[in-house]
Amino acid sequence: MASLTPLLETVALTRTFGGLCAVGAVDFRLHRGEIRAIIGPNGAGKTTLVSMICGRIRPTSGRIVFRGRDITQLPAHARVALGIVYTFQVISVFKRLSIYDNVALPAQRRLMRGLRGRLALRGRAVTERVDAVLGEVGLRGAAGRPAASLPYGHQRLLELAMALALEPEMLVLDEPTQGLASDEIAGLSALLRRIAQEATVLLIEHNMQVVLDLSQRVTVMDGGRIIAEGTPREIEANPEVQRVYLGR
Amino acid sequence: MMEGPVAELGPAAAEERRRPVRALHLAILAALLAAQFVASPFQRSLLARIMVLGAYAAGYNVLVGYTGLMSLGHAMFFAAGMYATGLLTYYAGAGAAAAFAAGLAAGVVVSIVVGVIALRTSGVAFLIVTLMFAQVFYLTALYFNRITGGDQGLILAGRLAPLRLGSLEVPFTDPAVRYNLALGVFAACFLLTLWLVRSPVGRVLIAVRENEERTRMLGYNTFAYKLVALVVSGGLSGMAGGGYTLLFSYLGASFASVLFSIYPLLWTLLGGAGTTIGPLVGTAVMTYLLDLASGVTDSYLIVVGVALVLIAIRFPAGIMGTIRARWARWLP
Amino acid sequence: MNIEGQFVLAVLEGLVSGLVLALTALGLSLVFGVMRIVNVAHGEFFMLGAVIAWYVSTASGSFALAVLAAPVLVGAIALSIERFVLRPIHYAPEATIVATIGLLYILEQLVLIVFGPSPRPVAPPFYFRVDFPWFGYSGYKLVVAGLAAALLAATWLIITRTRLGLYMRATQQDREMAQAFGVPVHRIYAAAFSLGAVLAAVAGALVVPVRQAYYLMGLDALLLSFMVVIIGGLGDLRGTLAASLLIGLTDGVVSIFFSPTLARIVASLLVVLVLIARPGGLSGETTQ
Numbered sequence: 001m002a003s004l005t006p007l008l009e010t011v012a013l014t015r016t017f018g019g020l021c022a023v024g025a026v027d028f029r030l031h032r033g034e035i036r037a038i039i040g041p042n043g044a045g046k047t048t049l050v051s052m053i054c055g056r057i058r059p060t061s062g063r064i065v066f067r068g069r070d071i072t073q074l075p076a077h078a079r080v081a082l083g084i085v086y087t088f089q090v091i092s093v094f095k096r097l098s099i100y101d102n103v104a105l106p107a108q109r110r111l112m113r114g115l116r117g118r119l120a121l122r123g124r125a126v127t128e129r130v131d132a133v134l135g136e137v138g139l140r141g142a143a144g145r146p147a148a149s150l151p152y153g154h155q156r157l158l159e160l161a162m163a164l165a166l167e168p169e170m171l172v173l174d175e176p177t178q179g180l181a182s183d184e185i186a187g188l189s190a191l192l193r194r195i196a197q198e199a200t201v202l203l204i205e206h207n208m209q210v211v212l213d214l215s216q217r218v219t220v221m222d223g224g225r226i227i228a229e230g231t232p233r234e235i236e237a238n239p240e241v242q243r244v245y246l247g248r
Numbered sequence: 249m250m251e252g253p254v255a256e257l258g259p260a261a262a263e264e265r266r267r268p269v270r271a272l273h274l275a276i277l278a279a280l281l282a283a284q285f286v287a288s289p290f291q292r293s294l295l296a297r298i299m300v301l302g303a304y305a306a307g308y309n310v311l312v313g314y315t316g317l318m319s320l321g322h323a324m325f326f327a328a329g330m331y332a333t334g335l336l337t338y339y340a341g342a343g344a345a346a347a348f349a350a351g352l353a354a355g356v357v358v359s360i361v362v363g364v365i366a367l368r369t370s371g372v373a374f375l376i377v378t379l380m381f382a383q384v385f386y387l388t389a390l391y392f393n394r395i396t397g398g399d400q401g402l403i404l405a406g407r408l409a410p411l412r413l414g415s416l417e418v419p420f421t422d423p424a425v426r427y428n429l430a431l432g433v434f435a436a437c438f439l440l441t442l443w444l445v446r447s448p449v450g451r452v453l454i455a456v457r458e459n460e461e462r463t464r465m466l467g468y469n470t471f472a473y474k475l476v477a478l479v480v481s482g483g484l485s486g487m488a489g490g491g492y493t494l495l496f497s498y499l500g501a502s503f504a505s506v507l508f509s510i511y512p513l514l515w516t517l518l519g520g521a522g523t524t525i526g527p528l529v530g531t532a533v534m535t536y537l538l539d540l541a542s543g544v545t546d547s548y549l550i551v552v553g554v555a556l557v558l559i560a561i562r563f564p565a566g567i568m569g570t571i572r573a574r575w576a577r578w579l580p
Numbered sequence: 581m582n583i584e585g586q587f588v589l590a591v592l593e594g595l596v597s598g599l600v601l602a603l604t605a606l607g608l609s610l611v612f613g614v615m616r617i618v619n620v621a622h623g624e625f626f627m628l629g630a631v632i633a634w635y636v637s638t639a640s641g642s643f644a645l646a647v648l649a650a651p652v653l654v655g656a657i658a659l660s661i662e663r664f665v666l667r668p669i670h671y672a673p674e675a676t677i678v679a680t681i682g683l684l685y686i687l688e689q690l691v692l693i694v695f696g697p698s699p700r701p702v703a704p705p706f707y708f709r710v711d712f713p714w715f716g717y718s719g720y721k722l723v724v725a726g727l728a729a730a731l732l733a734a735t736w737l738i739i740t741r742t743r744l745g746l747y748m749r750a751t752q753q754d755r756e757m758a759q760a761f762g763v764p765v766h767r768i769y770a771a772a773f774s775l776g777a778v779l780a781a782v783a784g785a786l787v788v789p790v791r792q793a794y795y796l797m798g799l800d801a802l803l804l805s806f807m808v809v810i811i812g813g814l815g816d817l818r819g820t821l822a823a824s825l826l827i828g829l830t831d832g833v834v835s836i837f838f839s840p841t842l843a844r845i846v847a848s849l850l851v852v853l854v855l856i857a858r859p860g861g862l863s864g865e866t867t868q
Contacts, residue, residue, distance in 0.1 A: 101451065550685060
């Protein structure tokens with residue numbers, strides 16, 4: 001159940017590029033255990049907002065608070081250690097490395113504590129973790145193959161596996177169903193629902209069916225601002241949202 | 249350039265393959281050890297040079313082959329080691345061990361200083377920054393030529409106390425000493441790089457090469473890892489430089505020149521960037537080729553040029569890279 | 581000569597070498613800008629210009645012919661390099677660097693074989709002295725400076741007023757967009773690459789009476805061109821000119837009052853500073 005203190009909060013978060021205001025003084029709140037979707041037309045500022053939360057982009061002004069801690073100045077890699085994990089909109093697996101190595105890289109991260117952990121690891125520990133994660137997403141048999149040999153849909157699953165290997169507190173997915181066939185989308189949705197039992201999920205989505213099926217709350221953005229927030233049904237019925245986005 | 253398929257770092261089955269890899273590398277070192285008993289004096293001397301320079305190439309490979317950061321300034325690390333070791337011996341009469349340690353330290357220090365500055369850029373900018381830093385180093389060595397001997401250099405003969413083995417005193421220039429110490433320096437670099445690239449840190453370096461942004465978003469401080477790669481690379485190069493000056497009793501500014509930064513690039517690419525055995529193979533092949541060519545013409549450096557163009561157009565994976573892709577995906 | 585005189589001499593020398601450097605560096609900058617590649621062999625085009633000018637002027641007795649023939653021949657060499665080396669590797673950045681380093685050594689060593697290791701002079705085509713209160717200055721050098729300035733202006737006209745220049749600028753801004761608009765990108769690349777070589781070759785040919793032709797003169801030209809391009813900005817004509825003059829002048833002044841080596845050290849460190857400080861690194865694009 002959602003607790004009273006938000007897991008993630010942004011305070012007047014703003015990002016401008018030259019003269020363009022991509023995100024304008026956004027106050028966003030996400031509670032632990034939620035599955036939240038962010039929707040909005042292209043250029044609404046969704047990816048920019050989420051990139052600032054993950055640390056890929058620096059905000060022009062404003063604050064980001066995660067688990068009560070101000071992380072605005074924290075670099076991206078340090079946020080991963082706190083449990084904020086991001087998957088890319090464009091698939092970014094390591095194409096020339098094997099599937100095993102793709103997952104082993106994030107998997108070993110948690111185990112690399114101190115000098116000794118960085119220099120030598122029990123290979124077994126990493127392998128167990130990789131195996132478990134690949135099993136969760138359904139890619140177990142393929143470990144030795146290069147990632148490039150996977151079909152597109154499976155590469156998306158691999159991305160997700162890499163994110164899971166980091167044991168995320170908050171999983172941020174940027175258009176995870178893009179390019180997937182409908183049966184793959186159904187499989188992914190089911191997987192995300194399972195993941196949401198352990199982690200908070202924030203996803204940017206264009207596929208309204210997925211949004212309606214999966215998310216508990218929806219945030220709608222347009223022109224760099226949040227214009228509406230509510231349950232999927234409420235959002236669907238909201239005339240402002242219909243005008244800006246769904247009506248097109 | 250580093251486009252060829254990479255080694256499998258380790259699905260569970262590859263745990264078993266670790267043993268042949270270790271055995272292969274030790275076998276190569278054993279073969280080098282044995283070679284001194286069957287080779288002619290000339291070949292022994294050539295091999296000693298190849299091994300020390302191969303150590304330099306191995307150091308270079310850590311940064312360029314495995315981490316994917318092309319540098320045109322590694323001569324400054326080699327020369328830092330060379331000057332630290334050589335000048336301490338020449339002017340302060342330091343013993344070999346202390347001087348050698350100083351060479352290694354010099355390589356490390358210079359690479360930290362350069363790295364902290366240069367690693368704020370990447371790609372072509374990084375390439376040019378390393379080139380510029382190396383130029384500054386070279387010009388400084390020339391500027392203080394009353395101390396360094398400039399281009400002509402200094403000869404250490406007679407200033408270096410001989411090696412003491414029990415009751416025996418053997419000068420460093422003794423062929424047997426030279427060969428085995430060169431082998432020692434190379435073996436250290438060789439085994440260190442093998443261990444590094446198969447370690448968790450090595451896996452991160454390779455990931456940085458493949459996709460740095462992704463690696464960063466998987467929780468790794470990529471700046472720190474690149475700096476580590478540069479320091480290891482520079483340190484090994486400095487160690488090679490210090491070793492070279494002890495074993496060949498000579499130091500000179502030509503080892504800080506642009507050409508000497510291009511050599512390890514050539515050796516590494518020819519042998520196979522991103523492979524552990526590649527640097528040695530490339531250094532050996534090129535050194536033999538250049539040796540042959542210099543007997544024929546004064547313009548033997550044309551071999552360098554032709555080799556680089558051919559590698560760029562037809563042969564980017566290099567010798568060991570091609571072998572790995574075709575027959576031995578398990579080679580690190 | 582008193583300080584005043586030394587200073588004026590330094591400034592004059594700096595201006596001359598700065599303008600010649602601007603020609604050379606502009607060639608590199610054009611290639612950098614339009615094709616997004618580093619041509620490490622660029623200095624060799626400068627050297628080839630000088631060496632070919634030596635041959636033509638020695639054989640024909642006419643220096644004017646040499647200054648015309650050298651860039652044409654070097655341009656042809658550049659075209660074949662673009663066709664047979666750069667195109668097969670698809671102008672991939674790393675492969676281009678490796679290949680052009682190779683070409684550097686091939687060209688340098690070929691010239692060594694044919695031309696020999698010694699620097700060889702060419703008499704200036706005319707002698708006249710321009711008298712200053714402290715010294716007499718070579719009239720030829722002043723003519724070189726003037727010619728260089730004229731060529732820079734001509735190149736500026738080509739880039740800003742001709743269709744070729746428009747295509748080059750379009751390709752530099754956005755390659756894919758230019759292609760979509762029907763710009764023949766491969767031919768533009770060939771044109772840009774050979775234009776860059778021609779500029780360097782003219783500069784090399786012009787300085788032969790002053791500096792002598794030498795098979796190793798390319799490396800220095802390359803390093804200086806790198807410095808200019810980085811300080812002045814990619815593909816930015818005015819920046820290239822400004823940076824060349826800056827480097828030429830500081831080189832001249834520091835060389836006369838301290839030492840040439842020190843001048844070079846300072847310039848190299850300045851380049852490092854600029855690369856670190858500039859937010860977009862090399863291409864001027866802001867990353868975030």
